[in-house]
Amino acid sequence: MKKVLVLGGSRYFGRGAVERLRDAGLDVTVLNRGSAPAPSGVIHLIADRDDEAGLKAALGSRSFDVVLDQVCYTPLQAGIARRVIRADRYVMTSTIEVYDQIRTDAPMAESLVSRSPVDAGLPWHDENFLEAHYGEGKRQAETVFADGDASFASVRVAHVLGGDDFTGRLRHYVERLDAGDAVEIHAEPRPSTFIHAREIADFLAWATQADFTGPVNAGSHGELSALDLTAAISAEPRFEVVERDTSPFSFDRYAVMDTSRATGLGFSFSSTTDWLGEAIEDVRKA
Structure with missing residues (x-):
């Protein structure tokens, strides 16, 4: 063994x-x-x-x-x-x-x-x-x-998103957008993995x-930007463009692996579309 x-x-x-x-x-x-x-x-x-x-x-x-x-x-x-x-x-x-x-x-x-x-x-x-x-x-x-x-x-x-996430990064988006508040992003947020x-x-x-x-x-397959995350959370997301202290996962550089x-x-990855909605709902239920 x-x-x-x-x-x-x-x-x-x-x-x-x-x-x-x-x-x-x-x-x-x-x-x-x-x-x-x-x-x-x-x-x-x-x-x-x-x-x-x-x-x-x-x-x-x-x-x-x-x-x-x-x-x-x-x-x-x-x-x-x-x-x-x-x-x-x-x-x-x-x-x-x-x-x-x-x-x-x-x-x-x-x-x-x-x-x-x-x-x-x-x-x-x-x-x-x-x-x-x-x-x-x-x-x-x-x-x-x-x-x-x-x-x-x-x-x-x-x-990493989903599960028992202690970092609070996705929660930042969900709580702000669900409350009608803006999330802070770069002028042109770039995607990541x-x-x-x-x-x-x-x-x-x-x-x-x-x-x-x-x-x-x-x-997972399928890059996501801060804009993609907000669109998955809210039909009418609000943004505030800032130069520093942006929300988590807002990047000013292309950050895809x-x-x-x-x-x-030999490892088969899922696609982000397979689980992103689930991860968002897990935050709301927690």
């Missing part, structure tokens, strides 16, 4: 991925800070991944066939994981934000961002710095793992059991 370690996995689509791996018959261990109970039927270890000694103590002599790392945001965290965790394969949940410096009018392939210089001296422990440099932190973490001994893959996840929480949980479980290496983009590598590897 394949032994899998999931770092994080206590909420949202990470929890869904844990449940899918468990239901597939894998021997699953979840390691996190214990803020929420792990799903039933898995081993639950409690440790702070930023505490190298504590992480080493929690894992003991355990080794794994594969790791799914849901909560790696910096090269420092990646370095600790490389030094402490023994595994043959490592899958890191990355983000569409690794492309935040790319300016293009074509869907973004994985090769546009391959390696990023690693700077462990940056203030990665500062929450404000980390939030402002989210994409850079993920880029550098990818590089650290890619330089390790384990077989490595990174899943660059599109913007999205995926349902259910589907990215499926994808992460699939990627954990696969054997490909390198980065792979994960997103090319998902042909994932489909070529």
Whole structure:
């Protein structure tokens, strides 16, 4: 039986991925800070991944066939994981934000961002710095793992909607538009790539059991802009054009990922039209 370690996995689509791996018959261990109970039927270890000694103590002599790392945001965290965790394969949940410096009018392939210089001296422990440099932190973490001994893959996840979404980004649109208020957008909002929480949980479980290496983009077919989102929510949406502090998912650059590598590897994505209405209604019901 394949032994899998999931770092994080206590909420949202990470929890869904844990449940899918468990239901597939894998021997699953979840390691996190214990803020929420792990799903039933898995081993639950409690440790702070930023505490190298504590992480080493929690894992003991355990080794794994594969790791799914849901909560790696910096090269420092990646370095600790490389030094402490023994595994043959490592899958890191990355983000569409690794492309935040790319300016293009074509869907973004994985090769546009391959390696990023690693700077462990940056203030990665500062929450404000980390939030402002989210994409850079993920880029550098990818590089650290890619330089390790384990077989490595990174899943660059599109913007996630639906399910038990704690981010409040879609809720921002639904609540404002349902109240007749305006949403703040760029003068010409550009589209991006999205995926349902259910589907990215499926994808992460699939990627954990696969054997490909390198980065792979994960997103549903059918790009969406802020205008598309508002049109799906309200028949008479109201807008306010601003230069900064726009609503979530309003982009001034083309931010669509090319998902042909994932489909070529055998994963079939849904289309955003299959689930967008459901995601909106889930917000209204919550």
